[in-house]
Amino acid sequence: MSTNQTTTANAIERRKATERRTQESSKHRDERLRLQRERSRAAPEQHVARYRAQDQERQQTSRALTRTSFFRLAFEYSADINYSAHSKIAIGPMDQICQYCQALKFRYEPPGMCCSLGKVVFLSLLSPPEPLQLLLAGKSNEAYHEKPIIVRYNFRHGRTSN
Ligand SMILES: [Zn+2]
Numbered sequence: 001m002s003t004n005q006t007t008t009a010n011a012i013e014r015r016k017a018t019e020r021r022t023q024e025s026s027k028h029r030d031e032r033l034r035l036q037r038e039r040s041r042a043a044p045e046q047h048v049a050r051y052r053a054q055d056q057e058r059q060q061t062s063r064a065l066t067r068t069s070f071f072r073l074a075f076e077y078s079a080d081i082n083y084s085a086h087s088k089i090a091i092g093p094m095d096q097i098c099q100y101c102q103a104l105k106f107r108y109e110p111p112g113m114c115c116s117l118g119k120v121v122f123l124s125l126l127s128p129p130e131p132l133q134l135l136l137a138g139k140s141n142e143a144y145h146e147k148p149i150i151v152r153y154n155f156r157h158g159r160t161s162n
Pocket residue numbers: 098099100101102103114115116117118
């Protein structure tokens with residue numbers, strides 16, 4: 001609904017309310033005003049209750065994020081919590097380079113994780129034989145048609161081999 005439509009709808013509603021009130025009996029008017037007074041008296045209490053409920057929720061959220069253990073935290077999941085900002089979850093960029101094998105690693109990854117501190121030496125990959133090389137390079141006309149098939153094939157095997 002546009003702003004003009006909303007303004008028009010509000011003006012129509014105000015006119016209808018005015019008509020209803022002019023036709024209203026004094027008994028109905030007193031009752032309506034009494035209910036209105038009760039609602040306005042209860043409004044601050046409702047506001048405080050709502051604020052307390054929101055504050056309690058915020059405290060639960062904060063407690064959930066400051067817990068040292070994440071055990072069974074998935075069962076208390078809340079969409080309002082930014083879990084990825086937690087220091088135990090934000091592992092940072094993969095910008096550490098192993099001095100032995102030049103593997104990219106995360107900051108707190110153990111030093112021997114990739115090559116066992118240089119004890120394991122990886123052989124360099126050999127170029128694949130033709131016509132696989134041509135297909136992988138993607139320069140031929142056949143590669144243009146074959147590559148999507150290979151990607152789908154690898155994807156399906158990856159899904160079933162986990
Ligand atoms: Zn390494």
